[in-house]
Amino acid sequence: MTQTQNTETAISVVICVYTEDRWGDILAAVDSVRAQSRPALETLLVVDHRPALLDRLTREYKETPEVRVLANQGPRGLSAGRNTGIAASYGEIIAFLDDDAVAERDWLRWFADGYADPAVMAVGGRTEPIWASGRRPVWFPEEFDWVVGCAYRGLPRGRARVRNVLGGNASFRRTAFDAAGGFATGIGRDGDRRPLGCEETELCIRLSRARPDAVLLLDDRAVIHHRVPPARERFAYFRTRTYAEGLSKALVARSVGAGKGLESERAYTSRVLPAGVARGVRDLALGRAGGGRRAGAIVAGVAAAAGGYVLGSLRARGGSAGSFTVAESGRDDAPEAVA
Template structure:
């Protein structure tokens, strides 16, 4: 298991994450904490982490992708599980991550990231946009199924396939609080292209609670995250073309968002004054993401 951390501000939830992970780890499992170029945090974590946690420094580029690649190169386990430092595994999480690998065609597994709100979810915030805060959004079927890519807060891959494709692109992914991403999308596209017929699957029983801090429930963060998602998708498109880079997004725009818009209108008609606001935010979120994508594509030329 690889947990990547960069800031002391998440100390309490980081310790909760590590404790929950070590409780579920078996005798042959390993829990790695990769600290992203923060000596103070690394020293503090090495002193306070639960028994069985090995703390290492990120030897790659600054950011989440560099940290994950450091974790990958620091372990020899057949399956590498990745957790965010603000995601706390729930009972049965690890078993549900590992079980699908009994099928030799499965090369990756993604689980559910349920939001743990530190302040109430704004009434205007549509569940179809929970990906903005790193969580599983409404529209993902609540049953096992094949997926293009997992959610980064709760995922795993066979180590051999990650090594074969060169790991995570360090040109993508979060650096500190900069709300860019898509590194797991780009990685998954590389993996399935390199191993035709192999599958990445969704395991709904593998659940974590992903902390949503107060700063992430503001409109400013929502807008910035949508814009940055568009920029990130443009970067993936440059690398792999729009076919694979946008396949899931086409389904999301054509099915999930219209359903969410209709649901918001229906809620408004039934007396929920915020229902219409959620429908409007769906449109604005899509518009900001498209504009970010267009800007990213224009910049690439």
Template sequence: MTVSTLVSCSVVICAYTTERWTDLCAAVDSVLTQNVPVLEVLVVIDHSEELFSRAERHFAEQTRVTVLHNSGSKGLSGARNTGVHAARGDMIAFLDDDARAEPDWYRVSAAHYSDPDVLGVGGFASPVWPADRPVWMPAEFDWVVGCSYVGQPTRIEPVRNFIGCNMSLRRTVFDAVDGFSDGIGRVGKTPVGCEETELCIRIRAHQPSAQLLFDPAMRVEHRVSDDRATFRYFLSRCFHEGVSKALVSDLVGAGDALSSERAYTARVLPRAVVTGIASPRHGGLARAGAVIAGLAATTAGYVRGLVGLRSKRVTA
């Protein structure tokens, strides 16, 4: 496929804190230096005047970069929707402010859109740890730090949903199913998520023939900050993932919301525990314990989320 036949691409990068300034600049630079140029980069600042002013000044001379205020509700969903509304490309890609796209990121993703049934493409995210990878951290739980994990596909194939730091969607999707749902997703440092899961499920419900593809060649590096490399954050993120899954279940039904998770907990996690126990000298026992603790925390969060939703209905 030639460059001229690739769909045009708007890249949305959302940011909320000056603490990630260096990461944000690196994320934008990784998009601007793609082997095939993207149409534009939309940097959406989530309710931080200090960060907005700094970004506006810094990117003033970059003709392909536009800095925007989040005009929606505070949080990642509102910021992404702001970027979507401003985007001019036929394909809208999303990159986290602490991720860096590899040079062929756009071309790999865009090539799939020659098939009209392909409405979205997600890719692989590898963690960049602050030091060595924690010995207790099971690769099956790398989703905790927003990265690809053991249990995901290893080749191009359809998936239910993407990892939010590395995904693209056809622009027409948002005309058909609106945008990311308010009330789901990260707000500041609160470690919730699932906004992209809920959106992808809505896309498939609207158009059952839609193809949402995972392509491991669409790669980014996702930096893991010091605070996210701790066991405390691990448990907190797992718990809030459970809460988020309860919200998604309430919106789209548990059948769709938990379809991937059932296979993951039935096959991937038991195998991880067995593997860990079999290699105790290399941190295996710690990883096996983390798998059990992570599953327990996620389950507790899910139950807490369901109880909270029922309580709201009773008092409404």
């Protein structure tokens, strides 16, 4: 890959990886990018402080020049991995794909279509779950599919402006990072067992503040399919993830203020979730499977998230919520490609 190539409308794809347990998923994710109807300029695999995985992927793609394997140049975690990919990439549009997801053939085509408008700074897509058990657990409410990293009931359909895109299926102009900086480390997943998130929400709010004219889009034609492992189909994970979301939202509110940080969540909890509870109760009354359990899961999820938010806010006030930093943006040739 050379900087002399025409990159004006080229798309670099960044896939952050951290475990050999997802080896088959990682290969499938890369294959889905290589099969795009609108080819990617390059695919960057950013390995999160796992030397054995780094070496194995280097060997796997040593004869594949359009796939580069990089070591995360920052602290452990998804945000620093994404920032490494941004800095090492050459495309003027940078897309992010989860390491346990596969993109449909026109995924990048629909992303590129959104950038025909120069005001568009980010385009996200729709993520569909692939349940390990073969079907959605009967108790699992569609309103909470974000728990497993997927599109949820309440998101707009078609193409629509949004406050933030969802990180596992998203793209940004490079100039968005020039304006707002990179992903904040200290927010989101960092190798800890607690499933935190919201790093893309915080970035998108910073972007909108730095560029008030910026348009952020959700286009549900840009589809990926995300694997949901058995452990994440269980209520224990549901409860843990919703609690962690509350902690994450407290960090976002600390960074950008509660007004913007909770703007979409207020509409979600006041409209979408009550409607979901009502549907569950109706299904229970009609004798449909899982109706009562879905309604109960929604209530439990709200309670867990609220508890996490309160605790996270108290920790922030007491100075024990931890710290986060915003990475500087820009293309950086320092992260050396291993393959």
